[in-house]
Amino acid sequence: xxxxxxxxxxxxxxxxxxxxxxxxxxxxxxxxxxxxxxxxxxxxxxxxxxxxxxxxxxxxxxxxxxxxxxxxxxxxxxxxxxxxxxxxxxxxxxxxxxxxxxxxxxxxxxxxxxxxxxxxxxxxxxxxxxxxxxxxxxxxxxxxxxxxxxxxxxxxxxxxxxxxxxxxxxxxxxxxxxxxxxxxxxxxxxxxxxxxxxxxxxxxxxxxxxxxxxxxxxxxxxxxxxxxxxxxxxxxxxxxxxxxxxxxxxxxxxxxxxxxxxxxxxxxxxxxxxxxxxxxxxxxxxxxxxxxxxxxxxxxxxxxxxxxxxxxxxxxxxxxxxxxxxxxxxxx
Amino acid sequence: xxxxxxxxxxxxxxxxxxxxxxxxxxxxxxxxxxxxxxxxxxxxxxxxxxxxxxxxxxxxxxxxxxxxxxxxxxxxxxxxxxxxxxxxxxxxxxxxxxxxxxxxxxxxxxxxxxxxxxxxxxxxxxxxxxxxxxxxxxxxxxxxxxxxxxxxxxxxxxxxxxxxxxxxxxxxxxxxxxxxxxxxxxxxxxxxxxxxxxxxxxxxxxxxxxxxxxxxxxxxxxxxxxxxxxxxxxxxxxxxxxxxxxxxxxxxxxxxxxxxxxxxxxxxxxxxxxxxxxxxxxxxxxxxxxxxxxxxxxxxxxxxxxxxxxxxxxxxx
Numbered sequence: 053x054x055x056x057x058x059x060x061x062x063x064x065x066x067x068x069x070x071x072x073x074x075x076x077x078x079x080x081x082x083x084x085x086x087x088x089x090x091x092x093x094x095x096x097x098x099x100x101x102x103x104x105x106x107x108x109x110x111x112x113x114x115x116x117x118x119x120x121x122x123x124x125x126x127x128x129x130x131x132x133x134x135x136x137x138x139x140x141x142x143x144x145x146x147x148x149x150x151x152x153x154x155x156x157x158x159x160x161x162x163x164x165x166x167x168x169x170x171x172x173x174x175x176x177x178x179x180x181x182x183x184x185x186x187x188x189x190x191x192x193x194x195x196x197x198x199x200x201x202x203x204x205x206x207x208x209x210x211x212x213x214x215x216x217x218x219x220x221x222x223x224x225x226x227x228x229x230x231x232x233x234x235x236x237x238x239x240x241x242x243x244x245x246x247x248x249x250x251x252x253x254x255x256x257x258x259x260x261x262x263x264x265x266x267x268x269x270x271x272x273x274x275x276x277x278x279x280x281x282x283x284x285x286x287x288x289x290x291x292x293x294x295x296x297x298x299x300x301x302x303x304x305x306x307x308x309x310x311x312x313x314x315x316x317x318x319x320x321x322x323x324x325x326x327x328x329x330x331x332x333x334x335x336x337x338x339x340x341x342x343x344x345x346x347x348x349x350x351x352x353x354x355x356x357x358x359x360x361x362x363x364x365x366x367x368x369x370x371x372x373x374x375x376x377x378x379x380x381x382x383x384x
Numbered sequence: 385x386x387x388x389x390x391x392x393x394x395x396x397x398x399x400x401x402x403x404x405x406x407x408x409x410x411x412x413x414x415x416x417x418x419x420x421x422x423x424x425x426x427x428x429x430x431x432x433x434x435x436x437x438x439x440x441x442x443x444x445x446x447x448x449x450x451x452x453x454x455x456x457x458x459x460x461x462x463x464x465x466x467x468x469x470x471x472x473x474x475x476x477x478x479x480x481x482x483x484x485x486x487x488x489x490x491x492x493x494x495x496x497x498x499x500x501x502x503x504x505x506x507x508x509x510x511x512x513x514x515x516x517x518x519x520x521x522x523x524x525x526x527x528x529x530x531x532x533x534x535x536x537x538x539x540x541x542x543x544x545x546x547x548x549x550x551x552x553x554x555x556x557x558x559x560x561x562x563x564x565x566x567x568x569x570x571x572x573x574x575x576x577x578x579x580x581x582x583x584x585x586x587x588x589x590x591x592x593x594x595x596x597x598x599x600x601x602x603x604x605x606x607x608x609x610x611x612x613x614x615x616x617x618x619x620x621x622x623x624x625x626x627x628x629x630x631x632x633x634x635x636x637x638x639x640x641x642x643x644x645x646x647x648x649x650x651x652x653x654x655x656x657x658x659x660x661x662x663x664x665x666x667x668x669x670x671x672x673x674x675x676x677x678x679x680x681x682x683x684x685x686x687x688x689x690x691x692x693x694x695x696x697x698x699x700x701x
Binding site: 109111115137140141142143144145148149151153156157158159160161162170171174175206208219222223 | 511596597598600601602603604605606607608611616619620694695696697
């Protein structure tokens, strides 16, 4: 890990105006991503992970959304301050994003060739013929058989897995420094999921880029990421390397998430543990810890002031009463 | 080849439609339409005179025989002569349809082009001042009766109370200059009214298309707003746009702009149809009804072919 991070997000807050008032979908989160690293962002629906991903490309729908505070520095440049035209250069050039729904994420009325070469021409300034050769090359790299022929297909002539491969090829065509993958495998069947995840890992090594993998699938995170953030209700609950995060989660929410994964060998388990209660309404947040109402370890102080994210041992977590006070304590 | 097969299949499938439309409208014409017997005989006819005239007009024949004659006229495209003027129906249509098309075409093209352009603008500045201004003007255009607009525009542009630039009535076209002078005010009135409806419709189509995933993808790859709107979004929005434009074509060619032709004294097919309805001129009405149905079938076919051209997912099978 190099000393200077490629991407440095500091105190990022993203607000949406709603008829009921302003809502902070993301409330003061900070994290770094280093070159050649895969960072996982984990959390349940609505915790702000997709909004965080979109904000990195300046794609928060505005209005009603806006970046209310904080900075997003990519190689020393604050993206939150860039204007729209400069941001367009970044999108697809320095940062690429791939999305959850490969079935609808490509434009149905244009060929793959048209969509890919447009991106390549725009960012690399090549001629159409050169861009076409690059596109064929990229399609080959993502494992599409007979790429020269498939290039002229329309998206509906391809399977979901193939379309996601096309998305990845398009995302990597201009050699981005950072790839944001928002639930890239959720809509795919399990075999295709594994292939796509493997492909992203393989291309990451080849292109030496950083990857932010946004997912709710902890299995995928454990397999592919070096580090992960666990987000809850617009805040970071815990941030750690994968090893300590999975072996000895400190935040009760992380623990609850891990506990609710079905284990194949646990034959005697009759009912899967779940985290009781519901995510609080972002319009009506409790004064203390946002997880307090659902937490088994919550005490009086949890309900009065919100815990800050603090580094302790191998993890950073926002909790007054973390699991395992000694870092060395073995996990039950 | 695929296209030819498809066209033939579609046209054959259109035959029941033409039969249905003509059958129903002929039924209405015969049983609820005007009876010309007494128009021709005047007051106090004798029973023999009535019988004779009904015989001449063919009123005494059974309905199906009369409908059979209608179908024969339709197939041979010979509808006989107008009962009011004696002019052959085919020559009447050949005289009036071009006038109607020439009258309606500029307004039709401008109304749709401007409608799409303003719809795109309003959608792009959605929620902003430009959007509010455009949609507000559209609402005004929609809310004012076409008749009022026509009269107001005639006063403004064609009377000594206003600019007095154009002739208020008539259609004496011998040159491009004549054409422009007669067509300008009707076109302005059409555009004024049509623009409201068109802009609202096109804006909603485009706004819906803007929320699609592929638009977000395009933005995530740095596509600038101009190609995003004019290329990526517009091509996806073309299906509803084509549908709307294509299906208004039969209305323009056959029915014409009834109000426009009436108020500007233009001898188009709309006015001819209106006169035929008023006088119960069955040969003309039969021709107009049949032509509308046939044109609708052709337009449907063309629309399907255009769908195929813009959306690769549409199959002509």
